Amino acid sequence: MAFFARPASASAAVRIVNPNTQNELVQPTRKDSGQRRCRNVMIYGFCKYEDKGCVYYHPPAEEVFSAPLRSASPAAAATTGTSPISAHAVNAPVFVPKASSLSLASSSPAPVNRQSLASPTPSSPAPPDYHQSTEHYSYSDSEQVADLEPQYYDDPQAQYTGYSSAYAQNMEVPFYAGPSQMYMSEPLDHHLYTPAIPSTFISSSTGNHFVNPSLELRQILQERSHTSRSSALLGLNLPEELQGYHTFVPIDTVSPPDRKKFFNLNSVVYRAVNSTDGIPYVLRRIENFRLMQQAAFNPIEAWSQIRHPNIVPVHEAFTTRAFNDNSLIVVYSYYANSQTLFDVHLKHVSPSGYPQHQNGGGRITLGHSHSVPSLTHYGQHLPSSFTTSQSMRQLTPNGIPERILWSYIVQIASAIKRVHEAGLAVRTIDATKIILTGKNRVRIGSCAVWDVLTYDQHLDVVSFQHDDLQQFGRLIFALCCNNPQATTNGNFQKSLEIISKTYSHDVKSIALFLISKNHPHKNIGTVFEMINGKLLTELDDALEGMDLLENEMLSELENARLVRLLCKFGFINERPEFARDSRWSETGDRYIIKLFRDYVFHQIDEHGNPVTNMSHVLTCLNKLDAGTEEKIMLIARDDQSCLVVSYKDIKTCVEAAFSDLSRASSTR
Numbered sequence: 001m002a003f004f005a006r007p008a009s010a011s012a013a014v015r016i017v018n019p020n021t022q023n024e025l026v027q028p029t030r031k032d033s034g035q036r037r038c039r040n041v042m043i044y045g046f047c048k049y050e051d052k053g054c055v056y057y058h059p060p061a062e063e064v065f066s067a068p069l070r071s072a073s074p075a076a077a078a079t080t081g082t083s084p085i086s087a088h089a090v091n092a093p094v095f096v097p098k099a100s101s102l103s104l105a106s107s108s109p110a111p112v113n114r115q116s117l118a119s120p121t122p123s124s125p126a127p128p129d130y131h132q133s134t135e136h137y138s139y140s141d142s143e144q145v146a147d148l149e150p151q152y153y154d155d156p157q158a159q160y161t162g163y164s165s166a167y168a169q170n171m172e173v174p175f176y177a178g179p180s181q182m183y184m185s186e187p188l189d190h191h192l193y194t195p196a197i198p199s200t201f202i203s204s205s206t207g208n209h210f211v212n213p214s215l216e217l218r219q220i221l222q223e224r225s226h227t228s229r230s231s232a233l234l235g236l237n238l239p240e241e242l243q244g245y246h247t248f249v250p251i252d253t254v255s256p257p258d259r260k261k262f263f264n265l266n267s268v269v270y271r272a273v274n275s276t277d278g279i280p281y282v283l284r285r286i287e288n289f290r291l292m293q294q295a296a297f298n299p300i301e302a303w304s305q306i307r308h309p310n311i312v313p314v315h316e317a318f319t320t321r322a323f324n325d326n327s328l329i330v331v332y333s334y335y336a337n338s339q340t341l342f343d344v345h346l347k348h349v350s351p352s353g354y355p356q357h358q359n360g361g362g363r364i365t366l367g368h369s370h371s372v373p374s375l376t377h378y379g380q381h382l383p384s385s386f387t388t389s390q391s392m393r394q395l396t397p398n399g400i401p402e403r404i405l406w407s408y409i410v411q412i413a414s415a416i417k418r419v420h421e422a423g424l425a426v427r428t429i430d431a432t433k434i435i436l437t438g439k440n441r442v443r444i445g446s447c448a449v450w451d452v453l454t455y456d457q458h459l460d461v462v463s464f465q466h467d468d469l470q471q472f473g474r475l476i477f478a479l480c481c482n483n484p485q486a487t488t489n490g491n492f493q494k495s496l497e498i499i500s501k502t503y504s505h506d507v508k509s510i511a512l513f514l515i516s517k518n519h520p521h522k523n524i525g526t527v528f529e530m531i532n533g534k535l536l537t538e539l540d541d542a543l544e545g546m547d548l549l550e551n552e553m554l555s556e557l558e559n560a561r562l563v564r565l566l567c568k569f570g571f572i573n574e575r576p577e578f579a580r581d582s583r584w585s586e587t588g589d590r591y592i593i594k595l596f597r598d599y600v601f602h603q604i605d606e607h608g609n610p611v612t613n614m615s616h617v618l619t620c621l622n623k624l625d626a627g628t629e630e631k632i633m634l635i636a637r638d639d640q641s642c643l644v645v646s647y648k649d650i651k652t653c654v655e656a657a658f659s660d661l662s663r664a665s666s667t668r
């Protein structure tokens with residue numbers, strides 16, 4: 001038989017004490033035990049070990065009875081508990097408080113009510129049996145209240161640091177349980193509530209290279225979720241259902257003469273939900289393209305095997321006439337609110353104020369059908385000149401910061417390596433086809449389309465792989481010079497100058513190596529030899545980002561189970577059909593649920609005002625969900641009776657009531 005005692009230090013470790021060990025009953029663990037009032041005296045008015053070695057202070061009887069029974073704060077409450085609780089309390093009948101030595105001593109005339117007295121309990125109680133009785137719970141040898149660690153006498157908030165700062169803050173608010181009662185908060189067991197990782201364990205508590213600070217991160221995720229559920233404008237004449245996909249929404253809204261192009265073919269990108277798994281996907285439609293042979297889909301099979309953190313996964317492809325033409329559709333994973341590198345780094349703002357593609361033959365993108373995060377969301381603190389006119393920006397050193405550039409280089413190189421090793425070529429290393437899906441996280445998209453489109457041309461993969469590296473080099477030039485045409489139109493020399501002046505020698509070397517033609521050792525392996533000095537930085541930042549994300553997850557871990565529990569409460573509490581059910585009356589076994597609801601949600605302060613202490617609610621619900629042995633005293637609304645029950649018992653009642661309801665609803 002064991003029970004949990006308050007941790008001896010600020011750590012979350014819980015010491016398990018065997019209450020049957022006589023020695024431990026009297027072993028002090030703190031130097032000042034002699035000055036500390038014996039807990040038994042406070043609870044029972046006397047200590048049976050007073051003359052048998054108990055080292056705590058045993059005040060004279062008059063002092064005991066004149067001690068205040070409650071204070072205005074939880075801290076005081078911890079030292080002025082008033083009600084007797086026995087280990088067998090749960091089996092005991094309803095307790096009707098009588099004038100006891102403690103209540104006599106109370107300075108307040110108000111009766112005992114709604115007290116939270118969470119006493120450690122040594123036993124696993126038998127099922128509750130609640131009958132009216134006036135029996136007083138006496139202290140027996142087996143109860144071992146004196147087993148409480150000396151630390152138990154302390155302010156419950158003072159030592160335990162296992163709460164997240166938000167909750168800790170909340171718990172400092174003075175909490176009143178009732179006119180003559182105090183709310184005493186038990187420390188949470190670590191398996192009930194997981195504290196946030198202290199910031200000292202994380203090198204950056206304000207976000208890192210890959211992860212936004214907590215607040216921003218939550219907002220970004222909310223926005224993504226919102227975008228994923230947004231619907232299309234009416235009148236777009238989109239198919240209702242196509243090959244198992246429904247709810248089509250165009251991702252970019254473009255004016256008709258400025259149709260989006262997949263290089264030289266008209267292309268539209270939709271989001272649609274798959275009926276099988278309910279997940280949104282991206283469907284890239286190549287308009288007016290007639291596929292002549294089924295074998296053209298062979299590359300899709302090869303691409304669908306490729307899983308890499310920097311490649312947008314390819315799922316399937318099909319042809320359709322649902323858009324009143326012959327269209328090719330390739331399906332990809334969907335990353336809500338992602339933006340192309342072109343949009344983030346190279347798109348220029350025209351004097352009219354509309355964003356304008358530079359290399360798209362004057363096409364104008366009017367906007368997104370979904371909300372697009374501001375650029376700072378992904379950590380791109382762009383130079384102010386980003387909003388200046390195109391002519392002013394020609395070949396000016398407004399490229400991206402070198403740290404971000406290296407991050408892109410490493411990620412894209414890693415993706416290329418994976419594809420080349422699979423015997424394929426990417427063929428879409430282009431700022432308009434690489435999407436930014438998170439803070440400094442890039443993914444190469446639109447893979448496989450070229451392979452399907454040119455299936456019958458039997459082209460040489462090695463030369464395409466060589467092209468990939470050259471495209472990669474051009475992309476680096478474009479990003480450094482903030483100009484998509486940095487390597488064409490006679491801009492090359494000027495661009496090189498800009499890179500030499502603005503970036504490190506390593507950037508210049510890799511850019512020149514990639515863009516070079518006919519280099520004898522030009523392959524992705526050599527690229528990695530050149531950039532291996534940068535890999536560790538990426539790895540460190542990625543791992544740090546993982547720590548941050550895990551930390552974020554921890555703070556949300558309990559949500560689901562609490563919501564489930566609250567739903568159950570909602571189902572079973574105050575049902576009109578239970579009004580005449582004897583099980584819910586004061587003598588019924590379900591009465592406990594009513595009282596518990598009052599205990600959790602309907603506490604009042606000493607002035608009778610409602611107490612809305614969230615941490616009290618969360619603590620209670622977590623303990624209920626875990627079904628701990630810890631006991632609490634539930635007091636009837638008329639203050640005339642109370643029950644001492646464990647969370648385990650309450651959980652049993654809640655489960656039983658809910659399963660009754662579920663059974664009834666399923667047999668209908």
Ligand SMILES: Nc1ncnc2c1ncn2[C@@H]1O[C@H](COP(=O)(O)OP(=O)(O)OP(=O)(O)O)[C@@H](O)[C@H]1O
Nearest residue numbers: 251260261269282312333334335338339340432445
């Ligand atoms: N897998 C994806 N998940 C979410 N959004 C995507 C995905 N792939 C592309 N997008 C978005 O779809 C939009 C259109 O993509 P597209 O590749 O057509 O870019 P583009 O800039 O219009 O290029 P182009 O000018 O060649 O048509 C872009 O805003 C892009 O962010």
